[in-house]
Amino acid sequence: MILASAGNVLVWLVWVVAAFSCLASGVAVVTFSNPFYSALALIGNLGSLAVMYLLLSAEFVAAAQVLVYAGAVVVMFLFVIAYVGPRRETPWSGGPSWQTFGAVAAAGALLVEIVVAVGMQASGSLSHETKVGADFGTPAWIGRVFLVDHLLAFEITSVVLLIAAVGGVILGTHTRRPDLEKTV
Amino acid sequence: MLGPNVAWYLAIAAVLFGIGALGVLVRRNTLVVLLSLELMLNAGNLALISLARHWHNGAGQIFALAVMAVAASEVCVGLGLVVALNRRELSLDVDTLSELRG
Numbered sequence: 085m086i087l088a089s090a091g092n093v094l095v096w097l098v099w100v101v102a103a104f105s106c107l108a109s110g111v112a113v114v115t116f117s118n119p120f121y122s123a124l125a126l127i128g129n130l131g132s133l134a135v136m137y138l139l140l141s142a143e144f145v146a147a148a149q150v151l152v153y154a155g156a157v158v159v160m161f162l163f164v165i166a167y168v169g170p171r172r173e174t175p176w177s178g179g180p181s182w183q184t185f186g187a188v189a190a191a192g193a194l195l196v197e198i199v200v201a202v203g204m205q206a207s208g209s210l211s212h213e214t215k216v217g218a219d220f221g222t223p224a225w226i227g228r229v230f231l232v233d234h235l236l237a238f239e240i241t242s243v244v245l246l247i248a249a250v251g252g253v254i255l256g257t258h259t260r261r262p263d264l265e266k267t268v
Numbered sequence: 269m270l271g272p273n274v275a276w277y278l279a280i281a282a283v284l285f286g287i288g289a290l291g292v293l294v295r296r297n298t299l300v301v302l303l304s305l306e307l308m309l310n311a312g313n314l315a316l317i318s319l320a321r322h323w324h325n326g327a328g329q330i331f332a333l334a335v336m337a338v339a340a341s342e343v344c345v346g347l348g349l350v351v352a353l354n355r356r357e358l359s360l361d362v363d364t365l366s367e368l369r370g
Contacts, residue, residue, distance in 0.1 A: 088270075095271030103280050110284050110307050114291035119299040126303055133310055136280070139271060140321040145329050145336075149313075152336050157306070157343050164347045165299055168354050176295065187293035195286030202278055210275045216324050229326040230333070237330060241337045248341030255348030 099139055106132040117176055123161045130154050142221040277318035285311035298353070298360045302346045309339045 105128060112125035130153045137146035219225045230238055284307060291304025313332045320328025353360060 092270050099271050099276070103276075106280060107283060107287070110287040113303050113307060114287055114295065114300075119297055119303070122300050122303050126306060129307065129310065133314060136277065136314060137317055140277065140317050142317045142321065142329055142332075145313075145317060145332050148333060148336060152340060153306075153310075157340055160343060160347055161299070161303065164350055168299070168350065168360065184294060188290060191286055191290035191293055194289050195282060198282045198285060199279075202282065207275075210273065210278070210322065214322055214324055216321065220321075220324070220326075221329060225326070226329060226333075230330055234327070234330045237334055241334050244341050245337055248344045252344040252348040255345065256351045 095139060098135065102132045102135040102139070105129075106136065118170070120162070120165050123158055123165060126161070127154050127158050130158070140221075141216055144221060144223045144226040147223075274318050274322040278315055281311045281315040281318070284308075284314065296361050296363055298346075298350055298362055298365075301362060302343065302350075305342070305346075306339060309335055309342075 109125045109128035109132065113122045113129060116122045116125060130149060134146040134149045137143075137149060288304045288307030288311060291307065292301055295301055295304065313335050316328045316332045316335070320326065320332070350360065353365070358365070
């Protein structure tokens with residue numbers, strides 16, 4: 085009993101640290117004026133989200149999150165930011181101040197809407213305790229579910245990734261202006 | 269389930285989604301808009317995974333992996349656009365990129 089409650093306190097502690105760093109790095113991504121620092125803050129956000137996935141017994145998704153996001157997506161972001169160079173001329177927010185105020189109000193309204201919708205729809209059913217098996221979220225279990233029950237989604241995902249890769253290559257190499265083509 | 273209830277995870281996901289939406293609406297740099305979009309997608313992923321744990325249903329985790337693949341595709345195309353804009357020596361300010369406006 086004492087051991088179980090100590091484990092509970094430990095999980096709460098890890099959760100509080102992960103949740104705080106998740107929100108803090110999210111705010112940092114939005115507020116840093118240098119996009120390079122924003123991309124670095126996104127790594128912290130993804131890492132703390134991976135910790136939360138581990139607490140939710142989604143081991144495979146946590147590993148895929150670190151590999152795909154922190155390993156590939158953020159590195160691609162950093163390369164492109166380095167390629168583009170510092171862009172000092174882009175200000176933090178655009179338009180007159182009422183537009184910024186409207187954007188903040190719209191984001192706040194969206195947040196309130198989500199909270200109200202989730203709370204009204206599922207407030208009663210979210211509190212009951214659930215037990216999951218030891219294999220829930222492990223790579224073997226994910227592989228079985230993915231390749232047996234959701235094979236079509238798996239294949240469609242691969243086609244989407246292929247099309248996006250081809251589109252990225254076309255966007256990155258093709259230019260219609262011959263004078264710019266010569267200088268490259 | 270040890271630790272916090274699933275409602276706490278959903279609250280974090282909602283706040284993170286709000287932060288990402290704020291970034292998409294307020295920031296003007298195309299790269300930061302893309303980064304904020306990643307925050308929104310990750311908030312959706314957190315909600316999917318916490319509800320998958322809650323209902324003991326694997327489809328939520330599969331959906332989260334599919335969202336991850338779609339996010340990678342979106343970054344691929346979005347960064348391709350940024351590179352193409354940079355090659356034509358156009359500004360990366362989303363307010364000045366209004367040529368397609370009807």
